[in-house]
Amino acid sequence: DIQMTQSPSSLSAFVGDRVTITCRASQSISNYLNWYQQKPGQAPRLLIYADTNLQSGVPSRFSGSGSGTDFTLTISSLRPEDFATYYCQQSSLTPFSFGQGTKVEIK
């Protein structure tokens, strides 16, 4: 099975900060990488699919990059509504494993 490792596990940031979350796969997954946002009590929300593609309705301050084993989610300017937990997921091989999550908190 492919293991997905996110870092950091949590971070504190100010509104307006640029935030970067990384995700590493235990083997190459090409560009089969999705990113999700989840707020307490809610279902996850797909932000980015296939590494770099912004899901419809997602603000352009979110972006994804990387390929192979190393990937990045960037929030260019953090807004209050972005405080949440973020997960990466590989969709290259079943089981489609998730990273452990990164909690983004207000500083």
Next chain:
Amino acid sequence: QVQLVQSGAEVRKPGASVKLSCKASGYTFTSYFIHWVRQAPGQGLEWMGVTNPSDGSTTYTQNFQGRVTVTSDTSTTTLYMELTSLTSEDTAVYYCARDSKGPDYWGQGTQVTVSS
């Protein structure tokens, strides 16, 4: 509009079974696979499997092989997931999600609590 509506919360004793439903609407039911994801209290997301609604065929994570069965009712556009031999570790919110270019629409989740 696309909607996935899941069944209500369930409480079961250890060793029992539970059957959850996921009703799809607003799109062609058989055209999109459905993912199953669960989340234990305070924990991350765990991918369980993916189902072809056309025939109910499902690819499961090894952890759930032999314990999970998914069936599809195309007449009511509803998927059913049955999980057997429940333990306290199965206490979680269970989600279904439609797969487009990624899991783009999610159900609201079903809370399953396993407690003696």
